[in-house]
Amino acid sequence: MNTSTSPSQRVSRMKFLLVIMIFAVPIIAAALLNLSGWQPNGKAYGxxxxxxxxxxxxxxxxxxxxxxxxxxxxxxxxxxxxxxxxxxxxxxxxxxxxxxxxxxxxxxxxxxxxxxxxxxxxxxxxxxxxxxxxxxxxxxxxxxxxxxxxxxxxxxxxxxxxxxxxxxxxxxxxxxxxxxxxxxxxxxx
Incomplete structure (x- = not known):
């Protein structure tokens, strides 16, 4: 049984990880900002x-x-x-x-x-x-x-x-x- 991966499999895995990162990074960043106490604050006049x-x-x-x-x-x-x-x-x-x-x-x-x-x-x-x-x-x-x-x-x-x-x-x-x-x-x- 050969455990080495072909170059095309590695590229596919990298693309898959990249897609996961694209979705995960904003969620993680929002969670960290929320945990730090920061909340978005729109400009209100009242x-x-x-x-x-x-x-x-x-x-x-x-x-x-x-x-x-x-x-x-x-x-x-x-x-x-x-x-x-x-x-x-x-x-x-x-x-x-x-x-x-x-x-x-x-x-x-x-x-x-x-x-x-x-x-x-x-x-x-x-x-x-x-x-x-x-x-x-x-x-x-x-x-x-x-x-x-x-x-x-x-x-x-x-x-x-x-x-x-x-x-x-x-x-x-x-x-x-x-x-x-x-x-x-x-x-x-």
Missing amino acids: EPIVPQRNLQQEHVQIRLADGHAWAWRDTSPRMTLIALAGPHCATHCMDALTKMAAARITLNSNMDRLRLLYVGQAPADAASNGMETYWAIGSDVNQQLAAYRPSASDTVSALLVESDGTTLARYPVGFDPSGLRKDLQKVIH
Whole structure:
């Protein structure tokens, strides 16, 4: 019995090992990166809320201007962008709210997958400037969102909430509206 291999068998074995290596190396590299604690981190403009909160499970109550309670779980899966205004929402606050509503519009056919909720004292000219067309206006009954509300006058911050009520990201005072728009386009598709 001859145990030597022919040159063609050696070439076949090398090709087979090469194919195995092509598939194994990325898997091994990913496992090593994961074990070392590295995780891929895409560019997000909002700040992650850690630990995450579920506003539905915490029974955060928002009372709308018409007296109804805000339903965190909608009839269809839709995210909610909550605008939390500081005292005396005026020019700067309204500008940010307008840009937030415009970010929703840029979602085009997916804009129905995002609800806009304004929590706080409505601006004096909310009815005349069309704000009520885009925003549901409500109040935080038990002040459970007070930690996210800005204290400075004429400012606004925002929270992005998943369709099940889980808070995903916070956009503090002075956030970049174009960054918010980019984040919305990533998560709503």
